[in-house]
Every structure is written in C-alpha cells, then in structure tokens.
Amino acid sequence: MGLADLWGHHWAEILLIASLLTMWSLPAAVQLTSDANPLTTIQSEKDVVLSMLGTPPPGTPDSSPTIAISQDTATEQRENVTFRCSTQDADVTIHWVFNDLPLVFHERVQLSTDGKTLTILTVQREDSGTYKCEAQAFHQVRSSAPTFLTVNHGPDPFEIKLESGVSRGEVVEVIEGSTVTFSVETQSHPPPSYTWFLPYDSIPPPTMSSFTIQAVSREHEGTYRCLVSNGATHLLRLGALKVRVLETLTKPHIVPPSLNLVENASSVALTCQTPHEGAGVLWLLRGQALLPSDHLVLSADNRSLVIHGLRRDDTGPYECEVWNWGSRARSEPFRLAMSCPQSSLSAGAIGGIAIGILAVIALSAGLGCFLYIRNARRLCPWSLTDLSLHSQKEPPSVTPGNNSHGPRKPSPEVTLDPLVPTLPKGNTESHYEVLVNPERNIYGQINPSV
Numbered sequence: 001m002g003l004a005d006l007w008g009h010h011w012a013e014i015l016l017i018a019s020l021l022t023m024w025s026l027p028a029a030v031q032l033t034s035d036a037n038p039l040t041t042i043q044s045e046k047d048v049v050l051s052m053l054g055t056p057p058p059g060t061p062d063s064s065p066t067i068a069i070s071q072d073t074a075t076e077q078r079e080n081v082t083f084r085c086s087t088q089d090a091d092v093t094i095h096w097v098f099n100d101l102p103l104v105f106h107e108r109v110q111l112s113t114d115g116k117t118l119t120i121l122t123v124q125r126e127d128s129g130t131y132k133c134e135a136q137a138f139h140q141v142r143s144s145a146p147t148f149l150t151v152n153h154g155p156d157p158f159e160i161k162l163e164s165g166v167s168r169g170e171v172v173e174v175i176e177g178s179t180v181t182f183s184v185e186t187q188s189h190p191p192p193s194y195t196w197f198l199p200y201d202s203i204p205p206p207t208m209s210s211f212t213i214q215a216v217s218r219e220h221e222g223t224y225r226c227l228v229s230n231g232a233t234h235l236l237r238l239g240a241l242k243v244r245v246l247e248t249l250t251k252p253h254i255v256p257p258s259l260n261l262v263e264n265a266s267s268v269a270l271t272c273q274t275p276h277e278g279a280g281v282l283w284l285l286r287g288q289a290l291l292p293s294d295h296l297v298l299s300a301d302n303r304s305l306v307i308h309g310l311r312r313d314d315t316g317p318y319e320c321e322v323w324n325w326g327s328r329a330r331s332e333p334f335r336l337a338m339s340c341p342q343s344s345l346s347a348g349a350i351g352g353i354a355i356g357i358l359a360v361i362a363l364s365a366g367l368g369c370f371l372y373i374r375n376a377r378r379l380c381p382w383s384l385t386d387l388s389l390h391s392q393k394e395p396p397s398v399t400p401g402n403n404s405h406g407p408r409k410p411s412p413e414v415t416l417d418p419l420v421p422t423l424p425k426g427n428t429e430s431h432y433e434v435l436v437n438p439e440r441n442i443y444g445q446i447n448p449s450v
Contacts, residue, residue: 083119
C-alpha cells in the first residue's frame with residue numbers, strides 16, 4: 001500500500017467521525033442534567049466513538065487484577081490477614097467481593113487509601129470464604145480469580161448428651177435394661193479428636209463422637225468424660241456427665257409401730273421400706289393421695305408418716321408407692337389395730353371423772369349422816385318424855401272380876417336408842433323440865449340461842 005493509500009484511509013476515518021458528530025442529536029445532548037460536566041460528556045462521547053472504531057478508551061483495564069494474600073490459613077482470634085489487589089492500569093477503581101457479595105466493612109476490616117490493600121484484624125471463623133478484587137473503569141469491570149481464606153477454630157465448649165435419659169440436676173437417670181447413646185457435638189475446624197474415659201473397663205474407650213451401650217446395668221453407673229482436641233488450634237475441651245442407673249422397682253412394705261396402739265396416743269409412726277434409694281415415695285389413705293397436715297406429718301424424704309393424736313378413724317387402710325420416671329410399685333394395704341375405751345375421752349379425763357364421782361358419793365354420805373343426826377336430836381326428847389310418863393303409871397291390877405283370861409303377862413322391856421341418854425334416878429318432874437325447857441339443852445346447859 002502506498003503513501004496515498006494510507007492518507008486516503010485516514011481521511012476516510014476522519015470523514016466518518018465528522019459525519020457521526022454532525023448527525024449527533026443536539027436536542028438529546030441538551031437534555032443532559034444541569035450539573036453534568038461538559039468536558040466529561042464530550043470525553044464520554046469520544047470514548048464511545050473510539051470504542052466503535054475498535055480502539056479502547058484511555059483508563060480501560062487491559063487485564064484482570066490479581067490478589068496476593070499474606071496467609072491463606074489462620075487461627076481464630078490469634079492472627080491478622082492482608083489481601084493486596086494488583087492491576088496494570090492506573091485510572092481504575094478497586095472493589096472487594098466476599099463470597100460473591102460486596103464486602104461489608106466493619107471495625108476489624110481496614111482498607112488502604114487507594115483501595116488496593118485489605119487487612120482483617122484478629123480473624124474470626126466468619127471470615128472464612130472466597131475473596132475477589134474487581135478493577136472498574138469506563139463501565140467495564142475485570143475481576144480477579146477467587147482467593148480462599150481458611151480460619152481454624154475450636155473445639156468450642158460442649159456437653160455430653162445422653163439419649164433415653166432424664167436429667168435430675170447434675171445427674172442423668174436411665175432405666176436398667178434400656179439402650180442408651182452418648183454423644184458430643186462441638187464446632188471445630190479441622191474436625192477434632194475424641195477420647196472417652198468410662199467408669200468401667202469392660203470395653204475399650206471409644207474414639208468417636210458417640211457410642212451406644214446395650215442393656216445398661218448398675219455396672220455402667222458413674223461419671224463419663226470426653227476429651228476433645230484440635231491439632232491445628234492446639235485447643236482441648238473436657239466434658240463430664242454423671243449417670244445413675246435406676247433399678248426395676250419392687251413392691252415396698254409398710255413397717256408398723258412396735259407398741260400396742262391405744263386411742264388418743266401421742267404419736268404413731270409408719271415407715272415405707274424399699275431398697276431403692278433414688279425412688280420417690282407417695283402415701284395413700286383409703287386409696288387417695290394422702291394430704292399432709294398437723295395431724296398427718298410426712299418426713300423430708302416421704303419415707304415416714306407420723307400420726308399425732310391417734311383417733312379411731314385413723315385405722316386406714318394405708319399404702320405407700322415408690323416411683324421413678326420409668327416405673328411404679330405399690331405396697332399391700334395396711335390397717336392400724338388399736339384398743340378403744342368406751343369413751344372417747346382421754347385417760348386423764350376419765351380419771352378426773354372417777355375421782356369426781358367418788359367425791360360426790362362421799363359428800364352425799366356425809367350429808368345423809370348429818371341430816372340423820374340432826375333429826376334424831378330433834379325427835380329424841382319427845383320419846384324420852386313419853387317413856388318417863390309411862391314409867392310413872394302403875395300396871396293394872398288383876399281383879400277377880402276382870403275379863404282377863406289369866407294372869408297379865410309382864411310388859412316387854414323397851415330398848416332405848418343408844419343415842420338417847422339414860423335418865424338419872426330421882427325426881428322425874430325436874431328431869432322432864434330439863435328435857436322440855438327450851439332455855440336448856442339436853443345436857444342441862446343454858447341454850448344461848450334462846
């Protein structure tokens with residue numbers, strides 16, 4: 001191609017550009033916003049024309065950027081990580097992408113002034129993932145290849161879990177004969193190692209995160225420990241779990257009091273006897289759950305029932321039931337046998353009543369004697385007078401003309417009451433005066449009350 005041909009080719013390009021600029025719609029250019037920079041608009045239009053001619057506009061990235069990372073594996077809460085984005089173009093804007101989403105900046109993430117250096121302070125496990133940097137210029141974006149950051153962490157604190165068990169505070173209870181599974185769950189990268197320490201030596205210690213015991217028995221009761229370790233972070237965690245194996249419950253027995261029971265006794269104790277120490281105890285009275293009161297008192301562990309002030313309606317029947325969350329067993333009904341007096345009064349009250357009755361009898365007897373003596377003293381003087389008058393009369397003589405059929409029988413002797421004093425011999429009239437004189441008593445003394 002000659003020199004004229006070259007000039008002709010360049011003139012053709014110049015004419016094409018001129019025609020495009022001439023045909024460009026001026027009204028469309030006028031519709032630009034008032035705050036648009038004319039120089040920017042002209043530069044943009046020039047870039048469009050250059051792109052149509054196959055010539056890249058100035059500042060367009062020629063190649064994809066690359067990322068350099070200080071370390072692609074770090075330990076959580078111990079190390080920092082730095083990313084550097086490199087590009088051959090000068091007038092480009094750098095954007096960072098994390099797991100295919102725009103990176104969210106926070107206090108642990110620092111960015112350099114030119115945006116090409118990204119630093120993560122004190123890495124956390126959530127910083128693990130893919131990082132990319134993008135170079136953007138003239139509506140074109142070129143992205144780097146993804147760079148993956150791995151953050152080692154853990155193991156975290158954990159608890160040993162036991163299936164088919166029930167937690168009772170710090171102890172987990174399982175039923176004898178059941179199948180139980182121990183397991184551990186913890187967050188760790190890389191996966192940790194497990195070492196179990198068992199309370200028995202019948203099987204080798206497992207090295208997995210879980211293991212199972214078939215038909216658990218009292219031999220398996222005790223404390224289980226698991227040591228979890230991470231070789232990358234050099235962290236160790238230890239968990240422990242105490243296990244109690246509940247035996248199959250057998251029927252309990254009510255132990256009665258050893259003394260003979262009497263109504264109104266001070267107190268009576270019943271004991272629910274069972275070999276199962278961990279079992280709960282429930283008392284029943286006449287088939288219903290017993291409600292504690294001041295009269296019916298249960299011990300702290302419910303193993304003993306104390307009846308205060310025994311009454312005749314406290315005979316029962318009583319039952320005690322042992323239970324756990326897996327089974328129950330109830331005793332045979334038990335009745336109290338007691339000796340009941342006819343009265344429901346206490347022994348002290350009965351004794352007081354007896355003493356009162358005796359006192360009333362004694363008082364009645366004394367009052368009767370007093371009244372008898374008083375009446376005898378009032379009536380005796382008249383009897384003595386009659387006797388003295390009778391003694392002055394002569395007995396009738398027996399005459400031949402009398403209708404008597406024979407000699408008169410002597411009068412029977414009169415026996416005087418021993419309480420009546422014997423009259424002295426002498427003048428009967430004077431003695432009579434003594435008896436009937438109101439101013440003197442029966443002993444001849446002056447009566448002061450007259």
